[in-house]
Amino acid sequence: MSTLDATGEAARRPFPGRRVRTGDVLLQGVAGLAALGAVVLLGLIAYKIVDGARLSLSTFGLGFLTHVGWDPVHSRFGAGGFLFGTAVTSIGALLLATPLALGIALFLTELAPRWIRGPVTALVETLAAIPSVVIGLWGILVLGPVLHDHVMPALHSTLGFIPLFGPSTTGSTIFTAILVLTIMILPIVSSISRELFVGVPPELKEAALGLGTTRWEMVRGVVLPYTRGGVAAAMILGLGRAVGEAIAVAQVSGAFNNGISWNLFSSGNTLAAQIALEYQSAETNLDVSSLFYLGLILLVFSLVVNLLARVVVRRGARRQGVLAR
Amino acid sequence: MSAADVSALQRPNDRLRRRRVVNRGMELLAWLAGALGVAILGVVVWSVAKRGASELNLDLLTKAPVPFAIGNVKQGLANAFVGSLVLVGLATAMALPFGILVAIYVNEFAPRAVRNGVGLVLDVLNGVPGIVVGIFVFGLVVVSHGQSAYAGAIALAVLMLPLVARATIEVLALVPNTLREASLALGVPRWRTTLGIVLPQTVGGIVTGTMLAVARVAGETAPLLFTCSLAGTSIDSNPGHALQTIPVAIFELSESADPADHARAWAAALVLLLFILFSSLTARWLAARSRRKLGRAT
Numbered sequence: 001m002s003t004l005d006a007t008g009e010a011a012r013r014p015f016p017g018r019r020v021r022t023g024d025v026l027l028q029g030v031a032g033l034a035a036l037g038a039v040v041l042l043g044l045i046a047y048k049i050v051d052g053a054r055l056s057l058s059t060f061g062l063g064f065l066t067h068v069g070w071d072p073v074h075s076r077f078g079a080g081g082f083l084f085g086t087a088v089t090s091i092g093a094l095l096l097a098t099p100l101a102l103g104i105a106l107f108l109t110e111l112a113p114r115w116i117r118g119p120v121t122a123l124v125e126t127l128a129a130i131p132s133v134v135i136g137l138w139g140i141l142v143l144g145p146v147l148h149d150h151v152m153p154a155l156h157s158t159l160g161f162i163p164l165f166g167p168s169t170t171g172s173t174i175f176t177a178i179l180v181l182t183i184m185i186l187p188i189v190s191s192i193s194r195e196l197f198v199g200v201p202p203e204l205k206e207a208a209l210g211l212g213t214t215r216w217e218m219v220r221g222v223v224l225p226y227t228r229g230g231v232a233a234a235m236i237l238g239l240g241r242a243v244g245e246a247i248a249v250a251q252v253s254g255a256f257n258n259g260i261s262w263n264l265f266s267s268g269n270t271l272a273a274q275i276a277l278e279y280q281s282a283e284t285n286l287d288v289s290s291l292f293y294l295g296l297i298l299l300v301f302s303l304v305v306n307l308l309a310r311v312v313v314r315r316g317a318r319r320q321g322v323l324a325r
Numbered sequence: 326m327s328a329a330d331v332s333a334l335q336r337p338n339d340r341l342r343r344r345r346v347v348n349r350g351m352e353l354l355a356w357l358a359g360a361l362g363v364a365i366l367g368v369v370v371w372s373v374a375k376r377g378a379s380e381l382n383l384d385l386l387t388k389a390p391v392p393f394a395i396g397n398v399k400q401g402l403a404n405a406f407v408g409s410l411v412l413v414g415l416a417t418a419m420a421l422p423f424g425i426l427v428a429i430y431v432n433e434f435a436p437r438a439v440r441n442g443v444g445l446v447l448d449v450l451n452g453v454p455g456i457v458v459g460i461f462v463f464g465l466v467v468v469s470h471g472q473s474a475y476a477g478a479i480a481l482a483v484l485m486l487p488l489v490a491r492a493t494i495e496v497l498a499l500v501p502n503t504l505r506e507a508s509l510a511l512g513v514p515r516w517r518t519t520l521g522i523v524l525p526q527t528v529g530g531i532v533t534g535t536m537l538a539v540a541r542v543a544g545e546t547a548p549l550l551f552t553c554s555l556a557g558t559s560i561d562s563n564p565g566h567a568l569q570t571i572p573v574a575i576f577e578l579s580e581s582a583d584p585a586d587h588a589r590a591w592a593a594a595l596v597l598l599l600f601i602l603f604s605s606l607t608a609r610w611l612a613a614r615s616r617r618k619l620g621r622a623t
Contacts, residue, residue, distance in 0.1 A: 024516045034427045035427045037427075038423075038443060038447065044461075045457070048464040049457065049464070052460065100361065103357070104359050106355045107358055107359035108359065111356060112359060120363060126606070129541070130598065130601070132544070132546065132547075134594045136576075137575055137579045137590055138369050138372050138373065141579070141591075214348035215351075216351040217344065219351075237452075244453075244455070246546075247456075247547050250576075251579055275460065276456055276546075279550040279554060298457050299457050302453050302454060302457070
């Protein structure tokens with residue numbers, strides 16, 4: 001090593017005379033490679049899904065998104081019916097789960113006696129740990145028959161004038177799927193909301209109560225506006241979960257219907273469930289490639305959901321910063 | 326001022342009463358929501374326990390299923406239990422070191438911008454639906470090498486990676502900086518400080534994070550359908566073959582029309598549920614304990 005190199009290297013070191021340690025370089029290198037690996041993994045997932053969908057992309061183009069029907073015999077595939085089913089089931093589940101989750105979160109932060117809070121929080125979050133295949137099993141063998149025998153006929157006879165509540169033929173319907181998805185996203189929305197509600201500064205709440213508001217008026221005027229952004233993000237994440245759920249929906253939604261029906265009490269199918277159900281029957285290249293296309297739609301949606309939730313949280317945080325000042 | 330406003334001003338008690346009634350009503354709804362949340366869990370767990378317990382016996386755990394069984398043949402799901410163990414074990418072996426290294430880089434070495442970037446990537450990975458991970462591994466491995474327990478384990482490891490890395494980052498961030506500084510000031514190299522001083526502090530947190538991740542992927546069906554589902558019925562532990570797993574077995578049995586299959590599905594669901602509840606509750610308890618301990622150290 002020449003003198004010039006040595007001085008040049010010494011100048012770059014923070015402390016003259018300290019050796020560059022091989023161990024440090026090694027650990028940083030290996031750990032850095034692992035982190036790079038995680039980034040590459042995400043890229044690889046995107047690449048492989050697009051690559052798999054290429055044949056279907058070039059055959060059907062964007063018309064795939066609107067075509068209703070899945071016809072392996074004539075090699076004509078489309079995601080229209082599944083997009084519709086996905087939208088109906090996940091939005092329906094979100095509409096049912098959000099008020100319930102907010103109620104649970106408010107109960108846990110504002111109303112429940114202190115000794116109840118810990119156990120109930122743990123129980124509701126345990127709901128998130130139950131595998132989707134077990135909830136689906138329960139949905140198809142317990143919930144479905146109960147809905148078919150009691151709930152759906154009752155709703156049809158009282159609210160039958162609304163086309164959503166048509167006649168039911170089986171227990172495996174869009175409605176069953178909505179309820180199962182509600183159960184699955186409930187703990188997500190409620191646990192995030194609970195954390196947000198805990199974070200509301202007590203002085204704001206006390207100020208409202210001190211002005212003579214009732215507890216509900218305090219919640220409506222302080223807690224909910226303060227946490228609006230976070231709750232929206234929680235709903236977005238819940239929606240993402242509902243859209244991506246394959247197994248439970250495949251079990252309970254009837255799934256042999258690839259068309260569009262506004263009757264909640266008829267069978268339906270979603271993007272994710274369709275992929276899951278075709279795992280044994282996909283045969284031709286175009287068939288498999290079209291499944292990848294469905295997966296691509298899901299992947300893009302999950303990316304959008306994550307980024308959107310981030311943006312919403314950041315905007316909410318900025319607004320809170322303004323409020324606090 | 327309209328007549329209604331005047332009368333409202335004259336009778337302030339009416340308005341106060343209405344506000345109180347609304348308040349009571351909303352409180353009641355929140356109580357009901359809390360009760361319903363717990364009730365849903367109770368109903369699901371009770372359904373599984375009631376139907377599964379009557380079918381749960383030693384044959385289920387020790388005997389393989391008999392295809393096209395006629396009459397009263399003792400059938401089990403031993404192949405699925407063995408397969409699940411192999412898959413989850415392999416997935417953990419892949420995801421655990423990978424996740425810990427990612428976390429070490431993010432928390433100990435990375436500049437802030439990189440840290441946020443990798444954090445975002447982990448969040449996005451965590452949000453990728455299981456079924457999409459399934460077809461990803463299908464395209465990556467299965468198309469060229471066929472279904473195998475390796476392929477299934479890779480899919481599960483992709484799901485575990487963000488969970489393990491996130492959990493490890495969280496506990497690494499809890500380790501007080503004074504520990505790192507004291508070690509560095511004594512002349513201990515950075516790598517030995519990280520591996521010998523900082524990492525041992527976080528073992529508890531990593532164990533709980535891993536247990537939660539294991540509990541999560543042990544019940545995953547979607548990533549396995551395309552990677553490790555076309556399995557035989559014999560008891561096999563060779564990861565080069567496609568092995569039957571508990572979640573896939575439950576999925577297939579639940580689609581069957583035979584009530585005897587449903588009974589075995591319930592029993593398998595009960596075993597799976599017990600395992601998952603046990604490990605996630607233990608992990609929760611351990612996490613609370615180690616957090617208290619780390620909190621005291623700071």
